[in-house]
Amino acid sequence: MKVTPSAIPDVLLLEPTVFGDPRGFFVESFNARAFREATGVDVTFVQDNHSRSARGVLRGLHYQLHHPQGKLVRVAHGRVVDVAVDLRRSSPTFGRWVAHELSGDNFTQMWIPPGFAHGFVVLSETADVLYKATDYYAPQDEHCLAWDDPAIGVDWRLPDTGSQQPLLSQKDRAGLPLARAMHYE
Numbered sequence: 258m259k260v261t262p263s264a265i266p267d268v269l270l271l272e273p274t275v276f277g278d279p280r281g282f283f284v285e286s287f288n289a290r291a292f293r294e295a296t297g298v299d300v301t302f303v304q305d306n307h308s309r310s311a312r313g314v315l316r317g318l319h320y321q322l323h324h325p326q327g328k329l330v331r332v333a334h335g336r337v338v339d340v341a342v343d344l345r346r347s348s349p350t351f352g353r354w355v356a357h358e359l360s361g362d363n364f365t366q367m368w369i370p371p372g373f374a375h376g377f378v379v380l381s382e383t384a385d386v387l388y389k390a391t392d393y394y395a396p397q398d399e400h401c402l403a404w405d406d407p408a409i410g411v412d413w414r415l416p417d418t419g420s421q422q423p424l425l426s427q428k429d430r431a432g433l434p435l436a437r438a439m440h441y442e
């Protein structure tokens with residue numbers, strides 16, 4: 258597995274080894290020992306998530322404040338721009354973001370440690386996003402950062418769907434700007 262630090266060094270891009278043959282391919286999408294040895298990150302995942310979305314759907318930017326989740330994100334089918342925003346007030350990259358295309362074709366995974374808001378926008382007709390989390394879902398502890406806060410300035414590379422706006426949940430339409438959102442110490 259190849260591991261490359263992103264522009265925010267704690268956020269890592271992982272490229273697993275893919276074994277292709279005339280039948281198709283095989284890939285170990287997660288191996289705890291390989292993950293620990295390749296990244297130096299020693300965490301336990303307690304929850305697997307899978308969401309399917311249509312082109313132009315944007316989910317995010319979400320985080321749990323008192324039960325922060327580290328996330329290992331991959332795309333089994335389709336293409337997304339996956340985004341992480343550093344909400345650790347003590348971090349030198351507080352308020353900064355990273356975005357990378359994850360797809361069923363590139364097999365790239367993004368490790369996003371606790372302390373970040375996470376979101377993605379779908380570029381393909383549909384996309385299946387699968388991610389492991391290091392803590393359990395805590396709906397009472399969920400917070401939403403505004404996807405379009407100019408103070409963060411995420412370049413979502415929104416797909417052309419004929420609409421200026423991505424397709425958002427009601428919760429995501431009410432995301433807070435960085436200046437008013439709760440942060441991690």
Ligand SMILES: Cc1cn([C@H]2C[C@H](O)[C@@H](COP(=O)(O)OP(=O)(O)O[C@H]3O[C@H](C)C(=O)[C@H](O)[C@H]3O)O2)c(=O)[nH]c1=O
Binds near residue numbers: 306316317319426
């Ligand atoms: C996240 C989650 C949701 N749910 C239920 C709650 C709702 O009835 C339904 C849809 O939830 P929501 O609209 O919050 O799903 P997303 O907008 O995909 O939220 C996720 O989007 C971004 C990209 C994230 O990184 C987070 O994991 C998460 O916030 O699934 C659960 O039962 N367990 C869960 O862990």
